[in-house]
Amino acid sequence: xxxxxxxxxxxxxxxxxxxxxxxxxxxxxxxxxxxxxxxxxxxxxxxxxxxxxxxxxxxxxxxxxxxxxxxxxxxxxxxxxxxxxxxxxxxxxxxxxxxxxxxxxxxxxxxxx
Amino acid sequence: xxxxxxxxxxxxxxxxxxxxxxxxxxxxxxxxxxxxxxxxxxxxxxxxxxxxxxxxxxxxxxxxxxxxxxxxxxxxxxxxxxxxxxxxxxxxxxxxxxxxxxxxxxxxxxxxxxxx
Numbered sequence: 001x002x003x004x005x006x007x008x009x010x011x012x013x014x015x016x017x018x019x020x021x022x023x024x025x026x027x028x029x030x031x032x033x034x035x036x037x038x039x040x041x042x043x044x045x046x047x048x049x050x051x052x053x054x055x056x057x058x059x060x061x062x063x064x065x066x067x068x069x070x071x072x073x074x075x076x077x078x079x080x081x082x083x084x085x086x087x088x089x090x091x092x093x094x095x096x097x098x099x100x101x102x103x104x105x106x107x108x109x110x111x112x113x
Numbered sequence: 114x115x116x117x118x119x120x121x122x123x124x125x126x127x128x129x130x131x132x133x134x135x136x137x138x139x140x141x142x143x144x145x146x147x148x149x150x151x152x153x154x155x156x157x158x159x160x161x162x163x164x165x166x167x168x169x170x171x172x173x174x175x176x177x178x179x180x181x182x183x184x185x186x187x188x189x190x191x192x193x194x195x196x197x198x199x200x201x202x203x204x205x206x207x208x209x210x211x212x213x214x215x216x217x218x219x220x221x222x223x224x225x226x227x228x229x
Contacts, residue, residue, distance in 0.1 A: 043119075043221050089155075
């Protein structure tokens with residue numbers, strides 16, 4: 001049973017515009033959320049995270065928003081750049097579940113010039 | 114060398130072969146993981162080692178056998194695999210999250226495995 005869902009397999013955005021990637025989760029025990037970025041032939045790299053005690057975390061062009069009541073988080077990239085084209089994975093973990101990072105299937109973002 | 118290094122990058126093996134995947138981390142982390150990424154599926158956790166002890170095994174078939182000789186090295190021994198085992202196998206490391214803090218993983222580049 002998939003606990004982290006990324007329902008959009010792909011997204012295309014024009015350079016300079018905002019990219020919004022969405023993620024939904026089902027486990028209310030999740031208390032930490034992360035976004036990873038993956039280029040072809042490379043492993044995922046950590047991008048940004050948010051704790052459940054916050055509803056927003058910002059790092060440069062990247063902002064993650066968390067809506068706990070809706071069990072939804074989103075990653076905003078503003079402004080989008082062609083180098084942002086990659087697969088973005090949402091992940092979540094619960095402090096009482098030990099190690100597992102639960103990943104979504106990923107969303108492939110294409111930023112066009 | 115820094116980060117998490119996986120070898121080989123690509124591997125093609127027959128169903129009767131025995132091969133091993135290697136992972137090495139130079140980050141001083143004390144937990145290491147094997148993940149499997151199949152097409153159109155989320156990353157699946159296979160094994161977790163902390164301080165060289167296996168602490169989690171997500172019901173992985175016995176044809177996959179992990180080994181963690183020290184905190185910097187992790188192996189995945191493969192034998193009599195099936196074509197459906199073809200996937201990207203990712204190694205990751207982190208600080209042990211059991212201390213109550215969350216740490217993101219650092220991933221290697223993965224081994225692309227094809228079973229023929």
